Amino acid sequence: MKEYSIVITGVGGQGVLTAANILGWAALNAGYNVRMGEVHGMSQRFGSVVSYVRFGEDVYGSMVPEGKGDVILSFEPVEALRYVNHLKYGGMAVVNTKPIVPVQVSMGKASYPEIEEIRAIFEKDWGAKWIGFNAEELAVKAGHVITTNTVLIGALTQIPGFPLGEEHVREVIALSVPPKAVDMNMKAFELGVKAAREILKL
Amino acid sequence: MAKVTDMVLWDKPGEKVLLLGNQAIARGALEANIAVYAAYPGTPSSELTDTMAIVAKKAGVYMEYSANEKVAFETALAAAWSGLRAMTAMKHVGLNVAADTFLSSVGMGVEGGFVIMVADDPSMWSSQNEQDTRVYGKFANVPVLEPSSPQEAKEMTKYAFELSEKFKHFVILRTTTRSSHARGGVELGELPEEIKAGKRKFGKFKKDPNRFVDVPSNARKFHPIVLEKIEKIREEFNEMPFNWIEGDEKAKVGIIAPGLSYAYVKEALAWLGVENVKVLKLGTPFPVPYGLLERFFDGLEKVLIVEELEPVVEEQVKTWAYDRQIRIPIHGKDLVPRVYEMTTRRAVTAIAKFLGLETPVDYEELDSRYEKALKLVPPRPPSLCPACPHRNSFYAIKKATHSRGIYPSDIGCYTLGLLPPLNAVDTTVAMGASIGIAHGLEIAQNGSLSEEARKGGKKIVVATIGDSTFFHTGLPALANAIYNRSNVLVVVLDNLVTAMTGDQPNPSTGQTPHGVGKRIPIEDVAKAMGADFVAVVDPYDIKKTYETIKKALEVEGVSVVVSRQVCALYRVGQMRRRGEKWPVYYVDEEACTGCKICINAYGCPAIYWDAEKKQARIEPSMCWGCGGCAQICPFGAFKPVEGGDE
Ligand code: SF4
Ligand code: SF4
Secondary structure, eight states, X not given: OOOEEEEEEEETTSSHHHHHHHHHHHHHHTTXXXXXEEOOOSSXXXXXXXXXXXXXXXXXXXXXXXXXXXXXXXXXXXXXXXXXXXXXEEEEEEEEOOOOOOHHXXXXXXXXXXXXXXXXXXXXXXXXXXXXXXXXHHHHHHTOGGGHHHHHHHHHTTSTTOOSOHXXXXXXXXXXXXXXXXXXXXXXXXXXXXHHHHHHTO | OOOHHHHHTOOOTTOEEEEEHHHHHHHHHHHTTOOEEEEOOOTTTHHHHHHHHHHHHHHTOEEXXXXXXXXHHHHHHHHHHTTOOEEEEEEXXXXXXXXXXXXXXXXXXXXXXXXXXXXXXXXXXXXXXXXXXXXXXXXHTOOEEOOSSHXXXXXXXXXXXXXXXXXXXXXXXXXXXXXXXXXXXXXXXXXXXXXHHTOXXXXXXXXXXXXXXXOHHHHHHHHHHHHHHXXXXXXXXXXXXXXXXXXXXXXXXXXXXXXXXXXXXXXXXXXXXXXXXXXXXXXXXXXXXXXXXXXXXXXXXXXXXXXXXXXXXXXXXXXXXXXXXXXXXXESTTTSOSSSOOOHHHHHHHHHHHHTOOOSSOHHHHHHHHHHHHTTOOOOOOOOOTTOXXXXXXXXXXXXXXXXXXXXXXXXXXXXXXXXXXXXOOBOOSTTHHXXXXXXXXXXXXXXXXXXXXXXXXXXXXEEEEHHHIIIIIXXXXXXXXXXXXXXXXXXXXXXXXXXXXXXXOTTTXXXXXXXXXXXXXXXXHHHHTOSEEEEEOTTSHHHHHHHHHHHHHXXXXXXXXXXXXXXXXXXXXXXXXXXXXXXXXXXXTXXXXXXXXXXXXXXXXXXEETTTTEEEEOGGGXXXXXXXXXXXXXXXXXXXXXXXX
């Protein structure tokens, strides 16, 4: 495999960087060259965040170029759309459909689109496969909302052609969370796997 | 997945670990046996300093968070004069602060290796301008090294110390946001025995007033020496390991790729499927080595220079080519934009144009699809955290001035007070500038209290400045305003850490990475300087804060109100670590009238609007329990949840 590129998006504080790190380590452990980039803007607290994970034989830049991403993994629906230009035509979108409404929307200065509108852009304009589900709900089921990122990563591993083995990824997650949280995270991972398989009819 | 800071100190040569560019530089400095490190945090350089802070004690390195970049520079420089390997780091604008010492001392050179790491921020992700540090390098005649990957960042740091020591000259290690914040696999090298043993190294300063006192008679001797050194270094760079020529030797076209642009060029060439080009990979954008240019230009019919920001390499190459009577087309800034950061798209587009090819993606078509998608996307700028004490200070300032003041502010999290609904920041220029600008605005509009012709009028200029910024460059500005009888209010937003860059300590914190330092209370400084009114308030008490600000506004002269409450993110982080809980608030549906004051005037991100019920709501997972909303709601609708929550 020459190169595989993942775009991870969300809102500051959601765990975007942690998810990127887990995937980066899994790729490094699997023997790939890895290059990752992240945006640390002005505190980025509660602002829009994006992180890139690229791995394979030939990887150079740390950012996923526009029109070249294989998959977008998004913690929040409009944040997926904000970076859709990085996705290649016919790519994949794994999206947590639970919105976080920006203050501008509460103030009535902007509006928040319907999830179906976002999905339509991915499917029609980008020819992309949409794997959208409420990951937060599943995380709560697994034990705590903080496992939302594990749920999403679990779902990501199920997409066709994903080059990292489930085991590689699980291993890194188990090592990166506190020992007492391992079981909860493994459960969250499983729920993500199941959700994606249902949507993909696997 | 070990802790990054552990990996930076791992004694496991050959092991491959995933490191951030900045962490790779820290490892490189340790492999080079660094003895002293001093810096002021600034994005995108901060992680280098933070990493050093954590490993310093174990590695026997003296490390400090200095009050500003100039002081940090001087600390490290003096160590290098004492024969130790020393380093300082800063963001690009930090070099402006250190520039006075930098440009004045370069002629004196060093004894131990001295490396100045400067992180540029093309596209200004978290900065006030886009300056190119390579221009400073050229200005000061100091060599600039620029890595193209995290692995190279580590190797290059080590080499930078050796180079500096060999020529007894300063060396700039320049990164950009994209290289400082890129992660990649890095192969660990050997650590020196002294670092492994954690042995603190001490140097010896040999007096030499002819060298270390820059009176004109001495300084006059320095300039030619510096020029001589830089030419020798130019020679050296012909053979240095981070410069090379690759690709098709018989190619007729060539591309020069300095620093990180090399990564983008490689990616672009692979994407375009172009093979018959020669590439000059340049780790030294200044000075560009002529011998290497000579070899590279051999047989070429045209050349493209793909570099970010200013045409620093382009100008050197063109001058050299002109002098050598080489008359082939040399392209650069005519095909590569001069503003904002390099991207693969930019490299691909420039190279495609240069070679007369199609780009692999139809960008025009992509842009039009994207434009359509973006129409649906609401803005989401970063915001002050829930429970951030700054929100309350701004709220109180706005209320006390009936929103009619002018509000010069500074560099820090509080710059976000610019955003609605607070709209409490009218100017931000550079570190510490808020007080100087406030003074200037007052002088221009009303005059100084010491002038006979003073126009008078009400004091309406309120400067806000953070604790770290206050000590960074606020001090001289405050002295100036007090001395010149200004009539302004300075509110010091003292949250006891340097929050924006990641909670580093400063003189208001008192704690240093080694333990207890000495805390300097800002109110004592203001009193000692002779401010006309000084008070300390807790911004979590909004009413008291408002009343104190009102009082301060009535006093003629310079008033200083220290608004002190620890950074909420810092506090919550500490509580989480200790497994403690904090109160969470909720909206009493009976009491909420839907007036929207909490959203339209206060703006805590945990509060959102329930459009169906036309009432405010709190997202419990985002509430950090300050109780601010309960104080500003006229109907008492915000109440703490019994028992609290995490
Ligand atoms: S980090 Fe601290 S100072 Fe910055 S916005 Fe959050 S609470 Fe406020
Ligand atoms: S108590 Fe109110 S103002 Fe404070 S964090 Fe919670 S919702 Fe925000």
